Amino acid sequence: MRTYTIRRFMPSQHQIEVDMVRHQIEQADCGFAARLALNAQVGDTINIAGPGTIAPINRDADWFFMVADMTALPALSAKIKTLPRDAKGYAVIQLDTAEDAQPLDAPAGMEIIWLTTPTLAETVKAQPWLAGQVSVWCACEFESMRALRQYFRNDRDVEREFIYISSYWKNGVTEEGHKVIKREDAERQC
Numbered sequence: 001m002r003t004y005t006i007r008r009f010m011p012s013q014h015q016i017e018v019d020m021v022r023h024q025i026e027q028a029d030c031g032f033a034a035r036l037a038l039n040a041q042v043g044d045t046i047n048i049a050g051p052g053t054i055a056p057i058n059r060d061a062d063w064f065f066m067v068a069d070m071t072a073l074p075a076l077s078a079k080i081k082t083l084p085r086d087a088k089g090y091a092v093i094q095l096d097t098a099e100d101a102q103p104l105d106a107p108a109g110m111e112i113i114w115l116t117t118p119t120l121a122e123t124v125k126a127q128p129w130l131a132g133q134v135s136v137w138c139a140c141e142f143e144s145m146r147a148l149r150q151y152f153r154n155d156r157d158v159e160r161e162f163i164y165i166s167s168y169w170k171n172g173v174t175e176e177g178h179k180v181i182k183r184e185d186a187e188r189q190c
């Protein structure tokens with residue numbers, strides 16, 4: 001089983017839209033989901049379970065800090081359009097290539113920073129910290145998530161109720177292994 005974000009739901013057409021990161025070029029190295037994305041044909045069937053629980057972004061804040069890599073770009077796209085229209089802050093998004101950028105329906109006060117270098121945590125830390133209460137929404141690779149959790153929770157003292165932070169995958173580990181590591185990490189955080 002693999003977890004994906006519903007990018008768009010079109011009930012009248014009985015369709016959902018999913019954006020899948022093609023994380024390996026050589027099909028032989030792919031995971032199940034990437035292989036499905038590469039080889040899917042009209043008429044193929046897949047099993048779908050869900051939707052899972054959707055963690056809300058805490059909107060009771062003066063500004064917002066959103067962070068994503070490409071696996072979380074669909075989720076960030078859905079979340080950013082639910083922010084108040086006068087929301088301000090940053091959305092830092094790491095892509096594979098500049099062509100992977102997508103139009104976002106974001107409030108004008110949200111500065112969108114697209115990266116094509118593997119410097120997600122460094123770029124987040126380099127942004128000037130704004131005044132007032134921040135609300136953080138962050139989803140990305142496991143090690144980047146840990147670096148960013150350290151930054152927001154410990155270096156910037158953001159209280160847990162104002163942070164949603166999650167790893168969506170782990171470099172070098174399949175989803176089965178990632179789930180185990182994620183559970184162990186969550187237990188250590190309690």
Ligand SMILES: Cc1cc2nc3c(=O)[nH]c(=O)nc-3n(C[C@H](O)[C@H](O)[C@H](O)COP(=O)(O)OP(=O)(O)OC[C@H]3O[C@@H](n4cnc5c(N)ncnc54)[C@H](O)[C@@H]3O)c2cc1C
Nearest residue numbers: 004005020021023031032033034071168171172173174175
């Ligand atoms: C809540 C949630 C929502 C998600 N939404 C999306 C989404 O909308 N779109 C999306 O593309 N992904 C999304 N993901 C991430 C996706 O579930 C994982 O990337 C998944 O592991 C891919 O499965 P796979 O079978 O292709 O690769 P796996 O079999 O899990 O892994 C095979 C190999 O590929 C590598 N690998 C796996 N994922 C990546 C990656 N993203 N980049 C580089 N290398 C990788 C691993 O290191 C491993 O060696 C989401 C995850 C969560 C938890």
